[in-house]
Amino acid sequence: MPQQSWAATDLTFMPDRRIYLDHSATTPVDPRVAGAMVRCITDVFGNPSSVHGFGQQARAAVDRARREVAALVNARPNEIIFTSGGTEANNLAIRGVCQGSTGSGRHIVTSSIEHPSVRGVCAALEQQGWEVTRLPVYENGIVKIEDVREALRPDTVLVTVMLANNEIGTVQPIAEIGALVRERRADGQKHLFLHTDAVQAAGRMALNVEELGCDLLTMSAHKLYAPKGVGALYVRRGVRLMGQNVGGHQERERRAGTENVPGIVAFGEAAKIAREELAQRTTHDVELRDEFERKVTELIPDVVMNGDRERRLPHLSNISFRYIEGEGLLINLDLQGVAVSTGSACSSGTLEPSPVIRALGVDDEIARGSIRFSFGKENTDADIDYVIDALVQAVERLRALSPLNRPLAVS
Amino acid sequence: MSYSATFKDHLAHPRNAGELPEATAVCEQTNPVCGDRLRLSIVVHHERIEVARYLAYGCPPTLVCGSVLTELITGKTTTEAKQLTRADLLNAIGGLPSRKHHAAALAIEALNAVLG
Numbered sequence: 001m002p003q004q005s006w007a008a009t010d011l012t013f014m015p016d017r018r019i020y021l022d023h024s025a026t027t028p029v030d031p032r033v034a035g036a037m038v039r040c041i042t043d044v045f046g047n048p049s050s051v052h053g054f055g056q057q058a059r060a061a062v063d064r065a066r067r068e069v070a071a072l073v074n075a076r077p078n079e080i081i082f083t084s085g086g087t088e089a090n091n092l093a094i095r096g097v098c099q100g101s102t103g104s105g106r107h108i109v110t111s112s113i114e115h116p117s118v119r120g121v122c123a124a125l126e127q128q129g130w131e132v133t134r135l136p137v138y139e140n141g142i143v144k145i146e147d148v149r150e151a152l153r154p155d156t157v158l159v160t161v162m163l164a165n166n167e168i169g170t171v172q173p174i175a176e177i178g179a180l181v182r183e184r185r186a187d188g189q190k191h192l193f194l195h196t197d198a199v200q201a202a203g204r205m206a207l208n209v210e211e212l213g214c215d216l217l218t219m220s221a222h223k224l225y226a227p228k229g230v231g232a233l234y235v236r237r238g239v240r241l242m243g244q245n246v247g248g249h250q251e252r253e254r255r256a257g258t259e260n261v262p263g264i265v266a267f268g269e270a271a272k273i274a275r276e277e278l279a280q281r282t283t284h285d286v287e288l289r290d291e292f293e294r295k296v297t298e299l300i301p302d303v304v305m306n307g308d309r310e311r312r313l314p315h316l317s318n319i320s321f322r323y324i325e326g327e328g329l330l331i332n333l334d335l336q337g338v339a340v341s342t343g344s345a346c347s348s349g350t351l352e353p354s355p356v357i358r359a360l361g362v363d364d365e366i367a368r369g370s371i372r373f374s375f376g377k378e379n380t381d382a383d384i385d386y387v388i389d390a391l392v393q394a395v396e397r398l399r400a401l402s403p404l405n406r407p408l409a410v411s
Numbered sequence: 412m413s414y415s416a417t418f419k420d421h422l423a424h425p426r427n428a429g430e431l432p433e434a435t436a437v438c439e440q441t442n443p444v445c446g447d448r449l450r451l452s453i454v455v456h457h458e459r460i461e462v463a464r465y466l467a468y469g470c471p472p473t474l475v476c477g478s479v480l481t482e483l484i485t486g487k488t489t490t491e492a493k494q495l496t497r498a499d500l501l502n503a504i505g506g507l508p509s510r511k512h513h514a515a516a517l518a519i520e521a522l523n524a525v526l527g
Contacts, residue, residue, distance in 0.1 A: 325447075327470045328422075335423050344470070364446060401428050401474060403450040403466035408439050 015337035019383045022339045023223075024166055024200060024316055024374035029266075030225035032273060037227065037266040048259050049250065058261050065268025069232050072271040073198070073217060074208040081233045081251045082264050086199040086220035087117035089233035090160075092244050092255065093195045093216040094121045097158045098130065099242035104191035105155025107131045111143050111172070113165050113356045118197055122160070135161070137359050140308035141170035148177050152184060152192075159194045163217075164201040167343060167356040167372055168307030169316035171201070178213020193239055199223055199231075203274035204282070204313050215239050221263065225377070226270035230263035281377050285315035288375045288384055293317055295388045300395055304366055306357060315375045318343075320357070320366040323405045324398040329371055332394035338387050343370040365404065415505025418475050425474065427481035429464045438525035439466075442517050447473040449517050451481075451525040458488050472507050472514035479503050480518045489526055495519065 020028065029037075040061060046054030048062050063077070070077045083089045098108065110122050112134045122132045133151040135143045143161060152159070159181055164171045174196050181194040195216040198207060203224030209217055217234040221227065235241055241254055248256030274281075296303060302322040321329060326342030333340055343354025344367075352358075353367035373387075399405065430437075431452040439450040447469025454462040463485050465477035483503055484492045497515045501507055507515065 323468070325469050328474055331422060331471050335419065368446070397425070398474075401425055401466055401477075402468050403439060403448050404468050406430065406466065408437065408450065 015335065017386060018337040018339070019379070019387055020339050021373045021375060021379065021383075021387065022341050023376035024169075024372060025341055026222045026228065027225045027376055028378065029227050030270060030273060033226050033266050033270045036269040037262045040262045040265040044261060044265075048261060049248075058259075061265050062259055062261060065264045065271075068268040068271040068275075069219070070234075072202060072207065072275050073219070073234055074210060075217075075234045076237070078252070079209075079234055079237055081235060081255050082259060082267075083231045083233055083255060084229060084260070085222070085231040086115070086197070086218050087231075089218040089220070089231045090115070090117040090195075090197055091121050092241070093218060093233055093235075094118065094125070094158065094160055095244055096241040096254070097193050097195065097216065097239065098125060100240040101157040101191045105153070105157045107133070107153050107156040109133045109135065109148065109151045109156055109159045109161075111135045111137060111161045112359045113137050113141065113167075113170075114160070114162055115166055115197055115199065118160055118162065137170075139360055140311075141165060141168045141306070141356075141360055142308055142311060143172055145173055145176045145180065149180060152180070154189065156189075157191050157193070159192070161194075161196060162200075163196045163198040163207075163212075164204070164313050165307070165356060166200045167354060167370075168318040168360075169200070169313035169374075170307045171205070171311045171313065172196075174212045174214060181215075182213055191240070200313060200316075203270070203278070204285075204315060206278060209234055209236065216241075221267035221270055224270045224274045226266045227263060230260055230267045232267065277377075282314045284377060285375050288379055288381070289315060289317050289373075291381070292373065292375075292384050292388070293319075295384070296391070299388065299392050304362070306360060306362070306366075306370055317373045317375075318357075319371055319373070320362070320369040321371065321395050321398075322365065322369060323402040324395065325368050326371055328398050329369075329394055332397065333387075333390055336390040336394070338390050341372045341374075343372070344368045414471075414507075417479070417503075417505040418471075418507075421475045421478040421504075422471055425478045427464050427478065427485070428466065430466065431462060431464050434464075436525045436527065438521060440517055440521040440524055442469070442473075442513060445469070445513070447514065447517055449473060449477050449521045451477075451521045453484070453525055455489060458490070460484050460487055460489065460492055469517075470511070470514065472504075472511040473517060475504060476500060476514045476518035480522060484522065492522065493526055495522060 046058040048059040066077045193215040199220040202219040215236045220231040243254040304320040306318040326344030357367040434452040450466040463481040467477040
């Protein structure tokens with residue numbers, strides 16, 4: 001029998017109130033986005049590749065969405081490839097650039113805090129003989145541009161560094177890395193490209209591929225209030241990219257397969273709303289997050305805020321609670337209806353705690369006790385008050401059980 | 412598998428948490444792989460465990476195993492307590508997913524250690 005989360009299946013402990021603070025995992029679908037998607041499902045069933053009117057109607061819907069997604073990052077519509085999500089887009093970007101680089105070199109530069117979908121592809125390529133340099137991050141969770149400069153070699157074909165981290169929200173210096181990559185390219189290293197995984201950043205901060213200087217950029221719809229199953233890769237015109245899904249001419253031969261039209265339409269609508277409402281969403285999220293952090297600091301001793309305090313996403317707070325383990329805290333909060341996530345090992349089903357938190361140079365206890373709170377547009381001030389009460393109680397209860405802050409008396 | 416109602420009850424309302432100034436034996440065991448810890452303190456009088464307390468650090472199954480174990484052993488003779496197995500503890504909890512069985516193993520190790 002497959003293992004299930006009891007919280008999702010057993011209603012006997014269902015609390016009266018439920019507060020979702022895990023927007024970095026996924027977001028609830030905006031009703032306007034759901035509306036656009038449902039209208040598409042019911043009214044636009046044609047295959048975009050068909051020449052007849054039904055097909056052309058679907059093609060037009062996909063093209064409209066493509067324009068919106070492109071506008072979110074200031075790209076041209078024909079530079080957007082729709083995929084099944086962020087993981088596929090990251091796979092396509094990294095494998096596509098590397099396989100398209102025949103003869104130019106076999107070296108990749110990446111960071112030590114990438115999402116597993118980037119880490120996994122880099123590790124797989126390493127198995128196939130590619131060399132991978134993993135840049136460190138420091139206590140603040142940010143790579144240093146000097147390290148990037150030092151890591152670049154004449155045979156480097158790809159730099160892939162995330163725009164914002166999914167666990168601690170730190171924003172990486174992509175524009176500086178982009179300038180460096182452009183400089184090298186101008187000096188004759190023609191097949192050197194910069195990819196950035198912007199899954200966490202898209203819809204949370206203003207993105208402009210020209211200012212970032214990146215050649216490829218990954219997005220995922222379900223992180224910006226659209227449904228799961230759709231993502232996009234921006235590929236700057238002129239980048240040689242080897243398609244990974246072959247056997248169809250869709251997406252300019254770079255991603256074969258009939259388009260997920262309703263998902264793409266939903267993504268387009270969500271991108272449009274995200275662009276229009278970015279400023280108000282950011283203000284809202286920052287206010288909630290700052291108030292939350294202020295109260296945590298005031299009411300709970302022995303906490304560690306992980307990652308840079310300034311250069312980070314507006315909606316995310318990663319905090320370690322000393323003497324306790326993250327999953328215990330997560331489940332205690334879940335019993336009170338509050339959904340968060342943790343970098344503890346138990347939670348991920350591995351023996352090692354979060355490699356991202358470990359990369360900050362902290363000890364195991366801090367890594368195991370880390371909790372990610374990620375806020376969203378439906379959260380309110382009253383939610384924060386409720387969560388703080390639940391958190392204070394849960395931390396007290398778990399600390400009362402913990403042997404870590406009590407020396408063992410010799411008996 | 413899902414966690415049992417007993418599991419959730421012990422997690423939300425831990426029994427016998429703490430330490431005993433008058434303990435006749437105290438022992439702490441650490442799982443060297445994942446770092447989970449369980450400290451057991453007991454008062455034994457005339458071969459019988461009169462009081463048991465625990466402290467735990469680790470994932471929820473480790474916290475719950477400590478709580479359930481102290482309930483199981485309170486009132487038992489040390490000979491009876493020594494006979495408790497990992498399976499007995501798992502039964503009392505209402506089962507654990509197999510990847511969490513290490514929590515019950517740690518609890519039984521701590522029990523054997525504190526009983527000497």
